[in-house]
Amino acid sequence: MKSIRKIASMAVLGAATFAYAGTALAQTELDFWSWRQEDVKAYNEIIAAFEEQNPDIKVTFTAHEATSYNTILTTALAGGAGPDIMHTRSYGSLEAIAAPGYLEPLDGQIDLSALSADELLGTTLRADGHVYAVPFASQTIVVFYNKDLFEEHDVALPETWDEFLAASQKFKDAGVIPLANGLADAWTMEIMSGAFLPNFYGKDFFGEVTSGATDFEDERFVNALEKFSTLKEFMPQGYEGVDYATMKQLFNVGQAAMFVGGSFDIPTFVNAGVNFDIMPGPAAEAGGPRMVATWLDGGYGVNAASENKEAALKFIQFTATQPFAQMLTDKLANVPAVDGAEISDPMLAKVSAMHEEATPYIMLVAFRFNTPTGSTLLQNGLQELFTGKKSAEEVAADISEGIKSAE
Structure with a gap:
């Protein structure tokens, strides 16, 4: 009887243990x-x-x-x-x-x-x-730069727009691509614009355009587009067909001195072993703010x-x-x-420290709620601007009209 009871007890215990294990797993x-x-x-x-x-x-x-x-x-x-x-x-x-x-x-x-x-x-x-x-x-838009190339070609870090253009020209004259960025992936053009446009249209523009006090045909925005478009001289040959992957590769292997991207790109360049650093886009003029779009x-x-x-x-x-x-x-x-x-x-x-001079990444934050989105309008407009199909005034008018008609 003891044996039977012992066997029965073990069976119950085993069943209970199995049930517990099943629950735990x-x-x-x-x-x-x-x-x-x-x-x-x-x-x-x-x-x-x-x-x-x-x-x-x-x-x-x-x-x-x-x-x-x-x-x-x-x-x-x-x-x-x-x-x-x-x-x-x-x-x-x-x-x-x-x-x-x-x-x-x-x-x-x-x-x-x-x-x-x-x-x-x-x-x-x-x-x-x-x-x-x-x-x-x-996320924050920054300018990545290759420290080795800046040192090798004795190029000072630019703080103003004029200094940025001078530095880019010096690299171009030395046979180095100044800016890795291209047009093929339209969203990267919007990213690139976030490093330069805000410092020309200024701190007040975002609040005024989102409140309806002004629109994108504002002289400040048109001027910012005109300034920005001059950078096509410093982009890779055939920049119209250069996509995001190619841009990063040009910067990774040291063929390009600078790359405009998001803070999300930092791990990519760290993993690639690039000796790089970051800076905000240049001030419009000496003593002006160097805002970053976030x-x-x-x-x-x-x-x-x-x-x-x-x-x-x-x-x-x-x-x-x-x-x-x-x-x-x-x-x-x-x-x-x-x-x-x-x-x-x-x-x-x-x-994080750059956020002291931050401005909203304008189209994403304020104008991606309706169709067509502000981002679509800006991206298409920038491609047309950089390929010479439209002027800054025409692009600004298209953006303004598109946003007003958006549903």
Whole structure:
């Protein structure tokens, strides 16, 4: 009898142990979509830290091609599918998926106290005032420069527009491409314009054009376009066909002295081993401000149709914390939106310091809510300007008319 009881007891214990093990191993699986293909390794490391504290949740990070990401994501969400959690873009791009009800409102469900009102503005739907994503980082437009080439050719770092043109001419005369940037990818022209236009149209223009006190045919904006267009003399031969990948390669291998891009490009050049540094765009004149254009890059949102909403919200709460912000800056060289992270990377600290003279990245922040977007109008206009198809006045008129007619 003892033997039978012992065997029965062991069987019960074994069943209980198996049941417990099954419970311990059960995981809620979350899909996380993004456009950040270059950040897969870092995000997997960040996710691993979350999973260590939350062993009942498994997060799979999938990075799609950046330019097609919005279409892929919107198509999936419209079909009632898509990921549980997702990288969202900000401002108008966020509204495109928040307004139809594809995103879960986060205010009241997530502690957003470590984020500023300005940052939350980029992930807030104007129609209802709710926050639909946790902001993740700001981006800043800077001028990257090759320190070795500047030293080799004895070129002083330019502070003013005239000095920038003189430095570019000196490189060109020496057979070095002054600016790696090209026209093929229209969005990179908008990025490039963010380093130069603000210092010509000035600090007050953004507020005036967004309030309706002026428009893009304003003399300040036309003048800024005219000045900017002169840089085509210092871009690569055949610049009309130079795309983003080629620009970066020209800078990586030392064929180009400068590259205008976003702070998001820093890891690319670090990983390539380029001896580079960064500076803001040049002042319009001596003693003038050297403003940098900044914007909220995007956020982390939850699919309103997710069957795993509780676990998804738990991950999103993690993205609104200081430990997450610290990993974001340490692993991805971003200036995090969440307060409390210490920026130890000297290059990133420089970017953060430049924010003392910051201005909004104008079209993304204020004019990407309707169709045609301000970005589309500016990008198309800059391509026409730099290829000589239209004058600065014509481009400015097209932008102004397009924005006024946008729906």
